[in-house]
Amino acid sequence: MIKFLDLNKSNKKYENQLKKEFSDFLDSGYYILGEGVGKFEKEFAEYCGTKHCIGVANGLDALTLIFRGYIELGLLKEGDEVIVPGNTYIASVLAITENKLKPIFVEPNPNTFLIEAEEIKNSISSKTKAILVVHLYGQLVDVASIKNISKDLLIIEDSAQAHGAINRDKLKAGNVGNASGFSFYPTKNLGALGDGGAVTTNNLELAEVILKLRNYGGLVRNNNELKGINSRLDDIQARFLSVKLSDLENQNIRRREIAEMYITEIKNINVLLPYWDLSANHVFHQFVIKSEKRNNLQRYLLENGVQTDIHYPIAITKQKCYSEYSDLDLPVTFELHDNILSLPIYPELLDEEVNIVVKLINNFDLDL
Ligand SMILES: *Cc1c(COP(=O)(O)O)cnc(C)c1O
Numbered sequence: 286m287i288k289f290l291d292l293n294k295s296n297k298k299y300e301n302q303l304k305k306e307f308s309d310f311l312d313s314g315y316y317i318l319g320e321g322v323g324k325f326e327k328e329f330a331e332y333c334g335t336k337h338c339i340g341v342a343n344g345l346d347a348l349t350l351i352f353r354g355y356i357e358l359g360l361l362k363e364g365d366e367v368i369v370p371g372n373t374y375i376a377s378v379l380a381i382t383e384n385k386l387k388p389i390f391v392e393p394n395p396n397t398f399l400i401e402a403e404e405i406k407n408s409i410s411s412k413t414k415a416i417l418v419v420h421l422y423g424q425l426v427d428v429a430s431i432k433n434i435s436k437d438l439l440i441i442e443d444s445a446q447a448h449g450a451i452n453r454d455k456l457k458a459g460n461v462g463n464a465s466g467f468s469f470y471p472t473k474n475l476g477a478l479g480d481g482g483a484v485t486t487n488n489l490e491l492a493e494v495i496l497k498l499r500n501y502g503g504l505v506r507n508n509n510e511l512k513g514i515n516s517r518l519d520d521i522q523a524r525f526l527s528v529k530l531s532d533l534e535n536q537n538i539r540r541r542e543i544a545e546m547y548i549t550e551i552k553n554i555n556v557l558l559p560y561w562d563l564s565a566n567h568v569f570h571q572f573v574i575k576s577e578k579r580n581n582l583q584r585y586l587l588e589n590g591v592q593t594d595i596h597y598p599i600a601i602t603k604q605k606c607y608s609e610y611s612d613l614d615l616p617v618t619f620e621l622h623d624n625i626l627s628l629p630i631y632p633e634l635l636d637e638e639v640n641i642v643v644k645l646i647n648n649f650d651l652d653l
Contacts, residue, residue, distance in 0.1 A: 287629055287638045289592035292471055294633045296478060299528050303478070306524040318500070318517055321524035326483070328527055329467075332449075333459035335485040337492035340518025341499050344445040344468020347482040348380030348417075350516065351441055351464045354494040355415070356384060357511060360439065365414040367441075370400045371600065371618035373419040377443045378601050380466070381417065389413065390602060390610070392617040396560040398422060398573065402430040415439040420447035420458050422596070423474065423540075423570035424561065428461040429454070439463050444485075446570035448475040449537045453564070459485040469526055474540070474570050475533050477522040539632035540569040543639055547572055547628065550643045556582070571596050572630040574646075579624050582649055589645050594627045 296303065306321075313319055322340050330338035341347050355361040363385040369377055371390040381388045391400050391408050398421050405416060416438055418426040423446050431440065442465035444450075447458035459465040469481030484495050494511070497503055502513025544567070548558050557575040561567050573596065576582050583593050600622045602610040628642060 287591045287634075287641060289594050289627070289629050290472055290631050291633060292476075295476075295631060298633075299525075299532070302528045303525055306528060307521065310521050310524055316520055319520040321520040321527070322518050325518070325523035325527045325530070328530055329483060330485060332530060332533075333457050333465075333485045335460045335465075336487045337485065337489065339484045339492060339495045339499060340523055341482045341484060341495075342516040342518065343480040344443075344466055344470060344473075344482040345376040345379060346499075346514070346516040347466030347468065347484045348376060348441070348443060349383050350495050350498050350514075351466055351484055351486075351491070352380055352384040352386060352415075353498060354464075354491045355439060357494050357498070358490055361386065361414055364412070366410060366412040368400075368405055368408055368413060368416040370417075370419050370421065371602065371613075371615040372398060372597075372621050373421060373443065373601070374445070374597065375601050375604065376445070376468075377417055377419050378607070386415075387412075388610075390613060390615060390618070392615055393421075393621070394560075395575075395617050395621060397424060398559070398621065399424060399426045401427065402434045405431060406434045409435065409438075413438060415441055417441050417443055418462060419443040420450060422559070422573055423447050423450055423568040425450045425452050425458060425461065425566040428452075441465070445470075445473060447568055448473065449533050450568045451565045453566070458568075460487070463488060464491055469522065474537060474568050475526065475529060477519075477529075478525050479519065479522050481518050481522040481526060482516075483518065536632045537565075537568040540630055541565070541567065543630050543632075543634055544569045544572055546636070546639050547574075547630075547643065550640075551646050553647050553649055555649065556646055569630050571627045573625050573627050575621070575624040576626065577624060579626050582646075583626055585649055586642070586645060591642055591645060592629065595625060596627050598622060 326338040440462035442462040444458040445468035450458040464486040469477040502509040502511035
């Protein structure tokens with residue numbers, strides 16, 4: 286069986302270093318906001334090229350706290366509109382609605398899966414205050430062109446799938462907008478051994494507010510300036526993340542190597558490959574193909590020993606919790622949700638295994 290993901294294999298490589306970190310952590314006696322968090326925040330800010338990084342409990346909190354931070358700073362208020370792709374993970378939208386802001390769903394380019402300036406322009410109203418760009422599947426949104434059409438709008442990045450993606454101007458995910466949310470959920474390109482997340486930004490005021498919000502609204506014990514929450518990055522996870530961050534570049538290179546194999550070798554007129562310019566602006570958190578016979582293809586691959594997945598099978602506006610948006614017509618988004626299929630692309634996947642997947646897909650017949 287070729288697994289869709291093999292987290293045990295992924296983390297086993299770092300076994301000795303992870304065990305050493307745990308041992309140091311145990312000995313330290315500080316289990317919340319100890320040395321590990323500050324060290325990782327510094328390293329991750331440096332990696333992303335930003336001035337600030339604030340560790341939080343998970344990716345959803347990172348995004349939610351960015352919007353909350355801007356509300357505290359007076360730059361956003363209840364009812365303001367935030368543009369967001371129709372085809373994203375639900376966390377992107379929850380971060381908006383949790384803050385009583387209004388999501389405005391925009392259709393993506395069906396070849397890149399990403400939102401673009403032209404489509405966004407048509408959705409901007411006098412109430413629009415921010416754009417949440419999602420670097421979906423690991424590929425950077427072209428933020429430079431979006432900035433040209435939206436000079437007064439905040440650009441917030443959902444970088445949960447794009448750790449390390451870098452554009453032509455050498456800017457990394459997390460450093461192309463005003464602020465960015467990252468997730469370190471175990472399956473992400475940079476994954477902890479539990480939950481974790483972070484905010485990156487170059488804005489000192491925002492960084493300071495989020496630093497307070499994540500820890501009951503204050504920096505000094507028993508001094509609560511804001512009605513904060515408890516959303517701290519776990520110290521042991523921060524230590525594990527420091528270990529894995531040092532190998533992230535290699536991991537992303539291997540993901541791109543596998544993507545290139547898929548792109549050059551998959552040849553089947555019933556299967557559409559994702560657009561990629563072969564640059565490092567993609568870190569292939571997912572390798573997503575399209576087929577009108579997606580369900581048949583998925584079943585055929587599984588019967589032949591290959592696990593795949595779908596990111597994501599149901600559009601957000603069709604989820605029960607967002608029934609108020611159930612009448613929205615988003616044909617591009619809906620078609621994607623019906624046709625997409627994610628192939629295995631974790632760095633530990635062997636070339637032989639990639640070749641097996643390629644051969645199976647090339648032999649896939651619509652009648653199967
Ligand atoms: C994983 C993910 C999140 C949420 O991260 P959690 O750590 O699971 O809260 C947000 N947005 C996107 C695009 C994601 O893939």
